[in-house]
Amino acid sequence: MTLDVELAGGFGEKGRTSVVVGREGQRVMLDAGIKVGATGRDYYPRPLTPVDRLDAVLISHAHEDHVGALNWLLSEGFRGRILMTAETRDEAPATLAAYGEQALVEAYPFPADRIELFRPGDVLDVAGFRIATGRSGHVVGGVWFALEDDGTRVVYCADVVPDSAVFVMDRMPECDLLLLDASYGADPVSGHERAQRIAAWIAERAGGCLLPTPLSGRSLELVAAMPGRFAIHASMREHLLAQIEAVQALKPGMPELLRARINAALDWKDGEALPDCPLLADDGMGRAGPSSRLIPLADAQGFPILLSGHLPAGTPGFELHAKGRADWIRMPTHPTLAGNVEIWEHAGRPAVLGHSCGPDEIARLGEHIPALQSGRRTGDRLVVGQEVL
Known part of the structure; x- marks a missing residue:
């Protein structure tokens, strides 16, 4: 049995992560993200299968580059099943409100009555496919997907963190094609070492500092890395x-540990003086949420700013860092080099494609994973099975 795989977004680029897997008569989409910094049609996935012919969409977690195109899918005539975990369902409306086109959010609101829930670890029957799930290590309720049909299996990692200090990641099964989270390319620095660097940077700024962060996932990684007292935006x-x-x-x-630290954290509210300790506020780029107000405030007052994640061009975080007015230390919330090599080996050293990074980074990762096809791009279609790729 062979499976068709459409690279609908996130290949050769960061953002709008989306894959369509199917066979004759059945197609399921895995994630439907948007691309921060893009405009027009490039903001959304580009499936080759017409949206109204998709049988289902399964969402791995509620970050914008994985769920932000859900309103767009509905506007394009999607009528299939929508599956996600309870945590993703609870977080998705806020993500869509922050990153969706306002007209689409209003005309095609989050379809709460259509959501089918599953738990990480469940095995799903969707459009005749057997789809296993597992905890991703990235966020609470986040999952990877392993889609199987008549002995052919495709594993889509979505966003995973093998060496998270906070979250559990389940091992993925062997497969014929591995769609790997290549967000960091061949970055060799471990999460533990990065966390130590962040803690040292914070400790050197006794007068306080601002740490923009996504509301879920990296926020808890930063809380675990805090070297002392800190504040959070009260809304978090x-x-x-x-x-x-x-x-x-x-x-x-x-x-x-996390409950004790959060209970002891100070609440900071808009309008108050900036605190004399680290302040966490979402989101991580300054494009939405409290950090969209706090980043310009901190910059105007010379309050140190530490960015720790992806910075799409044109976002406030990107602009400040480019001007040398904000520091950046990556807090890994995706696999570094050792983690991705280990994932590939545990999966049986199959054929590999990497999502969520640009051409140069994916080429460098390919130097360490010989089976990685670094030339694949959004818009490509391939066949997996008897004639692998």
Whole structure:
């Protein structure tokens, strides 16, 4: 049996992550993200299958580059099943409100009544395919997908973190094609070392500093790395504590540690003086949420700013860093080099494609993973099975 794979977004680029897998008569989409910094048609995925012929869309987690195109899918006539975890369902409306086109958000609101829930670890029957899921290590409720049909299996990592200090990642099965989270290319620096660098940077700024961060995922990684007292934007508290209640997603001891640190954190509200300690505020780029107001405020007052994730061109974080007015230390929330090599080896050293990074980075990763096809791009279609790729 062979499977068709359409690279609908995120290949040779960062953002609008989306893959369509199917066979004659059945097609499922795995993730439907947007591309921050792009405009017009390039903001959305580019599936080769017409949207109204997709049987289902499965969402790995609620970050904008994986769920932000859901309103667009509905506007294009998508009528199929929509599957995600409860945590993703709870977070997705806020993501869509922040990153979706306002006209589409209003005309095609989040379809709460159509959402089908599953739990990480469940095996799903969707359009005749057997789809296994597992915890991603990236965010609470985040998953990877392993789609199988008559002995042919495609594994789509979505966003995973093999060496997270906070979250659990389940091992993925062997497969014929691995769609790897290549967000960091061949970056060899471990998450533990990066966390130490961030803690040292914070400790050197006794008068306080601003750390923009996504509301889920990296926020808890930063809380775990904090060297002392810190503040959070008051609007984050309830959400952070809710994430910690999903104890099955966290490593042993982490729920207690994170709860104690968040309970001790100061609440900061808009209009108050900037604190004399580290301040966490979402989002990580300054494009939405409290950080969209805090980044220009901190910059105007000479309050140190540390960015720790992806910075799409044109975002406030990107602009400040380019001008030398904000520092950047990556807090890994995707696999570094050793993690991706290990994922590939555990998957049986199959054929590999990498998503969520540009051509130069994917080429460097290919120097370490011989089976990586670094020339694949969004818009390509391939066949997996008896005639692999």
